[in-house]
Amino acid sequence: MSSAGGPPEAAVEQLELVRETARRTTKAVRKKEREPAPVAAERPVARVAVDVPFPHLDRPFDYLVPAELDADAAPGARVRVRFAGQLVDGFVLAREDRSEHTGSLARLPKVVSPEPVLAPEIADLARAVANRYAGTVADVLRLAVPPRHARVEAEPPPEPPRPTGGVDPRSWEVYPDGPTFLAALADGRPARAVWAALPGAPWAPAVAAAVAATLAGGRGALVVVPDARDLQRLGAALDAALGPGGHVELTADLGPAERYRRWLAVRRGAARAVIGTRAAMFAPVADLGLVVVWDDGDDLHAEPRAPYPHVREVLCLRAHLAGAAALIGGYAVTAEGAALVESGWARALAAPRETVRARGPRVAPAGTDTDLERDPAARAARLPSVAWQTARAALASGPVLLQVPRRGYLPILACVRCRDVARCRACSGPLGLAAGERTATCRLCAQAAGDWACPACGATAFRSVVVGVARTAEEIGRAFPNVPVRHSSADGTVLAVVDDTPALILATPGAEPEAAHGYAAALLLDGDALLARADLRAAEETVRRWANAAALVRPGGSVVLMADPAAPAVQALVRWDPFGFAERELTDRQELGFPPAVRLAVLTGPAAAIEELLEAARLPAAASRLGPVPTGRDGSDETARAVVRVPRAQGSDLAAALRAGAGVRSARKAAGSVRIQIDPAALG
Structure with missing residues (x-):
């Protein structure tokens, strides 16, 4: 019998049973929560x-x-x-x-x-x-x-375009191997060519015909061009060849949603012909049959973000991996293009000499400053008499193009006495003079230099090193009164096209507008300044700029080139021999040991970090290195550069060694970042 006031024994037992049940239930739930969820039955x-x-x-x-x-x-x-x-x-x-x-x-x-x-x-x-x-x-x-846009992914996929046009072979008939190249594309064969486009003929219809032939063979095509103006020209040519909606354009400036919408259409197979700027080089074109890069020497094709790939190299890799055809074209040919031909990976595609003479402009050099000294009447406009007379005669039948190497007014100034480049006392940046201004300012920090004095000789006056397009417009306007003068440059208005009205069109390289029926003449100014740039690729880049401008001249028109007639680059343009000049450049690079004859890596960062990476990397036995050497003006090692080069056949070994060295530093969490660039476009 229980004591007074206590619970009955049955009640106590029942309470304990309830508590035990609760403990077991909680334990079972926790055990179940700890048990992993089942994995996929297949390929888990x-x-x-x-x-x-x-x-x-x-x-x-x-x-x-x-x-x-x-x-x-x-x-x-x-x-x-x-x-x-x-x-x-x-x-x-x-x-x-x-x-x-x-x-x-x-x-x-x-x-x-x-x-x-x-x-x-x-x-x-x-x-x-x-x-x-x-x-x-x-x-x-x-x-x-x-980047992903969920709203775009939820949209219904667009209907695949149905090209309505056909292959127009006329653009390729001027090249001996042109019809064979088109036939190979239509058959799905991996034909690969380095193409020197014919001057005086638009390049876009030829590319459009190649794309149309590839699509006719049942495969996709990808074309990458340098800028939006080239994209507009190619888009119009593809509309004519394939019909409206027959291609998709991809550029970085479309906006995130629209770019993803178009990119997703390509990924889903709703578009087989894709064109674009550098951002399109990785476009997921299904069953890729042709890759095209136009004007591969343009520096816009070099990606400024890691790992710094070049469009030409990426598209060549794509062609190799996909078994696709490749077309690397331009009015000029790069040393890399010549190397592809020399290796047998691609074939040269160019018009015969007689066709070039019949269809191309007549190019003549006009000499240098010595000619201007003998010609005072033309000195104010920086035009020798032959250039002035050519322009005057050509204005009777159409517009005349003047290519000016630099934009701005007087973009670079120098001491009037010792000719040293004038630099800002605050940041050592170059001084320049804007239109309508009397005081020079720094081009880097924008600080005025009203009381500037040359640190070398004490002079306080400037002279111009390079005259910009705005100042040139003033000079030309005085030399050709009553003639309209228009200019096109990246820091102002870039003209897309001009009509056939007689006018002087001043443009910086890359900003030259097309003329409706071609220019009557072109004057290429300050050629020696372009050739004198401190850059390994200066001559190649100069020929490319000249060729792109001269190609806009109508057949039989005149091109006057203000540069030293004895320079190999000038002679290459006079003869219009892009492959000959590219082969010469390649030979020079082979003798000097520079790309594309070798594989070269440039390492930039703190000197100690570069040394650590090179010690961790097992470089190929044939590798040679220079540096690290300081690159800052104060001589400190906060920013240094080292150069490593190997024979071209060991390029993969060099890249693998540098990746391994970077991996070792990354695992150690070493201080200091080292930028690795393989075969950079600008070598200095």
């Missing part, structure tokens, strides 16, 4: 390219795919994965049955979008580009795949 391992910037982590990582994410975690999908304690972005590269990792695998926590945005061929290309430029796949994929 996702191989993921994780977006991390560290070179020592530049490899895929494996994750287990939960069953509920099985359908969405397809190859190419965007995912979020846990990496080093954080959630980071990534792409599923593949699904596998098992992992080579011997430890336990983390689970894939989230699929951002099931849209397979990363095509397998673009993933392979990203790896190849990273290897070529000693970079990381993550850096390449940031260039290759635009």
Whole structure:
């Protein structure tokens, strides 16, 4: 019998039973929560390219795919994965049955979008580009795949365009191998050519015909041009060849949503002909049959973001990996183009000499400052008498183009006495003079230099080193009264086209407008200033600029070139021999040991960091190095540069060694960042 006031024994037992049941239930729930969710029944391992910037982590990582994410975690999908304690972005590269990792695998926590945005061929290309430029796949994929827009992904896919035109072979009939090249494209064969376009003939219809032939053969085409004006010309030619809507344009300035909309249409196979600027070089064109790069020497084709790839090299890699045809064209030919021909990877495609003489302009050099000293009447306009007379005669039948090497008014000044370049006392930047201003200002920090005095000789007056397009317009206007003068430059208005009204059109290189029926004549000013630039590619770049301007002249028109007639670059333009000049440039590079004859890496950063990277990298035995040497004006090692070069055949070994060295520094978390550039466009 229980004591007075206590609970009955049955009640106590019942209470204990309830408590035990609750404990067991809680334990079972917690145990169930700790049990992992089931993984996908088939191919449960996702191989993921994780977006991390560290070179020592530049490899895929494996994750287990939960069953509920099985359908969405397809190859190419965007995912979020846990990496080093954080959630980071990534792409599923593949699904596998098992992992080579011997430890336990983390689970894939989230699929951002099931849209397979990363095509397998673009993933392979990203790896190849990273290897070529000693970079990381993550850096390449940031260039290759635009950011996601969920609203755009939810839109219904557009109807695939139906090209209505056909192949017009007339643009290629002037080249002996032109019809054969078009036939190869239509048959799906990997024909590869370096093309010296005929002057006086528009290049865009020829490219459009090549694209149309490729599409007729059932494969896709990708064309990359330097800028928006070239894109507009090519777009109009493709509309004429394929019909409206027969191609898609991709540029970086479309805006994020529109760019992703068009890029997604390409990825989904709704467009087979894609054209664009540098941002389009990784466009996921299905069944790629042709890649084209126009004017491959233009510096706009060099990507300024890591790993600093060049459009020409990326498209050549794409052609190799995809078994596609390639067309590398321009009015001028680069040394890299000549190297592709010399190696047998591509064939030269050019018009016969008699066709060039019949269709091209007549080019004549007009001498240098010595001629101006003997010709006082033309000195004010910086035009020798032959140039002045040519322009005067040509104005009777149409517009005349004047190419001025620099924009602005007086962009660079020098001491009137000792001729040293005038520099700002605050930051050592070059001084220049804007139109309508009396006081020189620094081109870097914009500080006025009203009380400037030359530190070398004490003189307080300036002279012009280079005369800009605005100042030239004033001078030419005085020399040709009553003639309209218009100018086109990047710091003002860039004209797209001019009519046939007689006028003087002053333009900086790359900003020359097309004339409706071609210019009657062209005057190429200050050629010696272009050739005298401190750049290994100065002559090649000068010929490219001259050729692009001279090609705008109508057949039989005149081109007067103000430069030393004995210069090889001048003679190349006079003869209109782009391949001959490119072959000469290639020979010179082979003798000097510069690209494309060799593979060259430029390392920029703190001197100690560069030394550490080079010590960690196992450079090929044939590698030679220079530096690191300080590049700052104060001689400090805060910014230094080293150059490493190897024979071209060992280029892959050099890139692999530098990647390994960067990986060692990354794993050590070493101080100081080192920028690695392989075969940079500007060598100094």
